[in-house]
Amino acid sequence: MKHLVLGGVRSGKSAYAEEEIAACEKPVCYVATTQVWDEDMAERVRLHQTRRPSDWRLIEEPLALAEVLDSLNSPEQAVIIECFTLWLTNLLCLDDEARLAQEKQDLLRAVSEFKGDLVLVSSEVGLGIMPMNALARRFGDEAGAMNQALATLTDRVTLVAAGLPMPLKSLSTSLIAKA
Template sequence: MLDKLTLVLGGAGSGKSLWAETLVRNAGKDRIYLATARVWDDEMRQKVNHHIAQRGPGWTTIEAPLDVTSALAQARPDQVVLLDCATMWLSNHLLDETDLATEEARFLTALSTCTAPVVVVSNEVGLSVVPDNALARRFRDAQGALNQKLAAQAGLVVAVMAGLPLTLKGTLP
C-alpha cells in the first residue's frame, strides 16, 4: 500500500519518472497523471510524447503547469496521483514571477489534504555545479528547499540513480 505522500527524487535522466510510474501502476487504483510541463518547443514535445508512450494506456492525464491544487482537491481515495514533476511546477512559477511562498504553501497544503495517495517526482539539484547566473541560483535554492519540505511531509522518500531506487525514508510497498 502506498503512503499518503511519496517523493521520488533523482537527477535528469536518472529513471525517476519510469520508476514512479511503475510504483503507481502497481498500486492497483485508477491512475491520474498530473502533468506540470509546458511545451515550448519541438524538443520538449518529443520529451512529453516519450513520457506518454512510456506510461502506456490506463492513465487519466490532467495538465496543470501552475495550479496543481485544484487537481489534487478533486482526487478520490480510489485513485492514485502521479505528479510529474515538482521541478517543472516550480520552474513555471519562477518564470511567471508568481508569489512562490504562497504557491508553495498552497501546494503543500493540497498534498496534505488530498484524499488519494500522491507520488511526486522531483529533480535533485544539490549534486550539480553552482549555477553561473542569478535566476539559476534562485531556482537551485528554491528547488532544494521545496524538496526538503516535500521530504519532511512524505512517508516514503526514494532516490533513483541509474534506474535503481534507494530508499531514504519509509518502507517500499
C-alpha cells in the same frame, strides 16, 4: 501512501515513479506540469506518453497543482505528479513572488491533506556546481526547499540514479523518526 521520487535528468525517476503508482491498483491520474517550448521538450513528452498505460487519466496543469490535487482527493484515487521542478520553473518564470508563495503554500497543504495514493516526482538539482546566474541559483534554492518540504510530508522518499532506486525514507524510518 505518499511517495517522493527524486533523481537527476534521465536518471530513471519517472519510470520508477510510474511503476510505483501502477502498483497501487487504483484508478491513476497523471498530472503533468510540463509546458512544451521546443522540439526537444516535445520529444520528452512523447516518450512519457508512450510509456504510460492508456487507461490513465491525464491532467495537464503547469501552475495550479493544489487545485488539481484537491479535486482528486479521495482514498480511492492514485495520483502521480510529474514534475515539481518543472512546476517550479513555470512559477519562477511568471516573475510574480506573491503567486509563487501562494502556490507553494497551497500545494504543501494539498499534499498534506491528500487521502489517496500519491507519487511526487522531482529533480534533485543540488548535487552539481553552484550556478553562475541569480535565477539559476534561486531555482536551485527553491527546488531544494520544496524537495525538503515534500520529504517531510511523504511516507517514503526514493532517490533514483542510473535507474537504481535508493530508499532514503521508508514508512518504518518515518515511524522511528516520530517516536
